[in-house]
Amino acid sequence: MTPSSSAEPGPSGREPKRLPRHPASRLAERWTNVDGVDIFYRESPVPPDAPVMLHLHGFGLSGRYLLPTAERLMDDFHTFVPDLPGFGRSGKPAKALDVPDLAHAAARFLDDRGVETATLIGNSMGCPVILEFAHLYPERIDRAILVSPAGGLHNQPLSRAMSQLARDGKREPREMMAVATPDYLRFGVSSTVRMFHALTHYPSLDRLLELTIPTLAVLGSRDPLMPSPTRIQAVAAHTDNNVLLVVIEGAAHAINFSHPGELANIVRLFMADQPIVDDPDSPGHARAYEIHRGSLPPAPSGPE
Incomplete structure (x- = not known):
């Protein structure tokens, strides 16, 4: 079925649920229907021969807060930013989805x-979904980019995670709350409890260590939901897989929203197998630097 504009009814013929208006995106807003569920997504124009990049959002949120980074990458990649089933403006499936279900939904x-x-x-949360996607569909993922991966022991129990989220909220730009609050309210308390249980029972570390594709992990130095970079570096050092770990100083959890210029710069360099350097066009105190590099492919020497 042909996707429609967000101003029209969704693919099922129902008028889609409206969220408060948000700044217009350079990506087109569209609908489709996957396995009987209305899916809202954003898509860039297709640059010639551009590889596809799929952006996956976090816990309780929609893809709206990912747009600042996605828009900066849309000229280089055929970009998709969906609201996963049960999140944002997309419809709710018949049963609540866990991490493997969300990976299947992305596929x-x-x-x-x-x-x-x-x-x-x-x-x-989008990071465990990516790890499971790579586990289930290894032939369908070219590279993995994990920004502020969450859901491990550092976020347990739920009361600790809620406290971490509260501290993070004070460190994010004020505009992030205007984007996130409607999403959280729509997601609901019962869905939050179920999804937290699914995340805390997901074997993120095991899945990370079994990756064989080039993988980028990006952390914020002020992110209360993440262990310290030193701890993560110690874990990463136990594997020689294709992991590149980068820290953005001054960033909290929602890096895709708060530091889109710096993150987009890092992503472009990673995709081109180039050394990570700071972006001179992104002013402020954010600084990116490598703290661990596994066996990434060598940088290309020139055109073949």
């Missing part, structure tokens, strides 16, 4: 868009 969305392989970039 079915790519099927629906006619995409065979893609690079996946996620924030927070």
Whole structure:
């Protein structure tokens, strides 16, 4: 079925649920229907021969807060930013989805868009979804980009995670709350409890260590939901897989929203197998630097 504009009814013929207006995006807003669920997504124009990049959002949120980074990358990649089933403006499936279900949903969305392989970039909960996607569909993922991956022991129990989220909220730009609050309210308390249980029982570390594709992990130095970079570096050092770990100084959890210029710069360099350097066009105190590099492919020497 042909996707429609967000100003029109969704693919099922129902008028889609409205969220408060937000700044217009350079990405087109569209609808499709995957396995009987209305899916709202954003898509960039297709640059010639551009690889596909799929952006996956975090816990309780929609893809709206990912747009600042996605828009900066849309000229280099065929960009998709969906609201996963049960999140944001997309419809709710018959049963609550766990991490493997969301990975399957991401794959079915790519099927629906006619995409065979893609690079996946996620924030927070989107990172375990990417890890599971790579586990289930290793032939369909080119690279993995994990921004502020969450859901491990550092975020347990739920009361600790809620406290971390409260501290993080004070460190994010004020505009982030205007974007996040409607999403959290729509997601609801019961869905929050179920999704937290699914995340805390997901084997993120095991899945990370089994990756064989080039992988980028990006952390914020002021993120209360993440262990210290030193701890993560110690874990990463136990594997020689394709992991590049970068810290952005001054960033909290929602890096895709708060530091889009710096993050987009890092992503472009990673995708080109170039050394990570700071972005001179992103003013402020954010600074990116490598703290661990596994066996990434060598930088290309020139055109073949």
